[in-house]
Amino acid sequence: MTSGKTSKIAIKITGFGGQGIILAGQIIGEAAAIHDRKNSTFTQSYGPEARGGAACAEVIILDSRVGYPFVDAPDILVAMSQTAFDKYISSLKKGGTLIYETDMVKVHNLPENVRVSSISATALAEKLGNKIVANVVLLGFLTAVTGVITRDSALKVLETSVPARFVDLNRKAFEQGYNYPKSS
């Protein structure tokens, strides 16, 4: 923008599915942050529109002196690294749920009343043959522990989100996480 005073710029990109709207938004967000040294968020919205084939992406670019634009204290925090745990654990809501990678995180300073579950997602993924699916092991575990999405929905999206030759591996990874004991 030409205004030198604007410290926050919101950009909405809209159209129909297949026009590459999401990619355009992601590129703007990454370019602003990684190369132009600003903070940015990229948000993809899904709703009735998404089902009708419409697409909407939103990018917010902030001057680097402005704080990080996290909007919500999470009800569910997933920590796959110690650094992430240390940084975000204090933001977890009372009564919320913490899910962490058993072998990557040492838990401390838990807020009150937090429900805790952990899984050795990376080790389980390695046993399946590729630690790259640790995230999907964790996704299956999160689905079982929290019920925020259904198993069927997660599997449907997963199957269209990974290359065809990796669908079997990913499905197995999901099931490993889904069937893992829930209490830590």
Place this chain on the structure above:
Amino acid sequence: MTSGKTSKIAIKITGFGGQGIILAGQIIGEAAAIHDRKNSTFTQSYGPEARGGAACAEVIILDSRVGYPFVDAPDILVAMSQTAFDKYISSLKKGGTLIYETDMVKVHNLPENVRVSSISATALAEKLGNKIVANVVLLGFLTAVTGVITRDSALKVLETSVPARFVDLNRKAFEQGYNYPKSS
């Protein structure tokens, strides 16, 4: 979540780069909306952390009776379809910038004081050999018109965001948009 009263659930997924955190967040957002019939947003945050190799994704899932969680009136609205234009034009800030696809959108009901630029992104992309890069033509145009990101940054991200064999096509598409006359 087990609470039946919660109409909004915020999930934060955190760790380091390469753990597939972004993909996990996207799958949750899509599964919730497209298959579980809820509204959801998926937000990817970039900041100093992103440059340090950390990753953070946030998903918000809303019961379908809750309104759509758009946070910001945009400073810049990009409309690549008539439906999108009709829906979002009233939300554009006074003094904001509208960018639209010349051949897809008929402009009406403009808010006050709006700066307007348009480009035949799809036709230009077709001339380059593939209308799939219409979004990148538009991205180049947006970069030139608004200056929200720099040309160099956009090109750097673009080059790592598309398969190697399409880099040339995408770079050409970006330049076509970047060099297009700015006034409508």
